[in-house]
Amino acid sequence: MDHFGHLMFTPAVRDRQRARGSDGANDRLLERPVPDGLGPDERAFVESRTSFYLGTVSSSGWPYIQHRGGPAGFLQVLGPARLGFADYRGNRQYVSDGNLATDNRVSLFLMDYPRKARLKLLGRAVMRDAADDPDLAARLAVDGQGRVERLVTIDVAAFDWNCPQFITPRLDAREIAATLGPELTRLETRVAELEAELAALRGA
Secondary structure: OOOHHHHHOOHHHHHHHHHOOOHHHHHHHHOOOOOOOOOHHHHHHHHOOOEEEEEEEOOOOOEEEEEEEOOOOOOEEEEOOEEEEEEEOOOOOOHHHHHHHHOOEEEEEEEEOOOOEEEEEEEEEEEEEHHHOHHHHHHHOOOOOOOEEEEEEEEEEEEEEEOOOOOOOOOOHHHHHHHHHHHHHHHHHHHHHHHHHHHHHHHO
16 A cells, blocks of 8 residues: 555645645655555444545546445445445446546545544546456445446555544434434423323313
């Protein structure tokens, strides 16, 4: 695995860091050891995501961002530095697919809005027909999503945790239910008790 800073801090980027006085802080980032692979924190974070953003580059040099979503676990850790997910029929534009045919470098952006955390990953991706690897297709398939058309595997080259600054906490329906569920249950129980008391008083 490579060092995120070594890949991202090009000479032009380092020039900007020096010009704006952030080179010292980024020097410390560059001094961090290169990880052997995804650690327990990264693995747990990846497999608990319900969405992520995938960046590719077109043959004409234009970046392209695509959203991918599904139930927690749809993006799986397949090895120490390999991720995978199933691709289903969408709008049939095949922009990411076409981009990967000429440049397999990708960037993934994974967000945890309630906890204000984000993980950035760089890697090289391969997209192939699901029929080419039925076992992997079965492993990556998500119930209720339809027929798996393609498989995407990503060999992670580097990763970095980003700071929580400016992340606005948001909750999806599942997280709202988990957060408010106990309180709603308590209130529903109390309402039922009060209705029973009211009915008893009316009967008396």
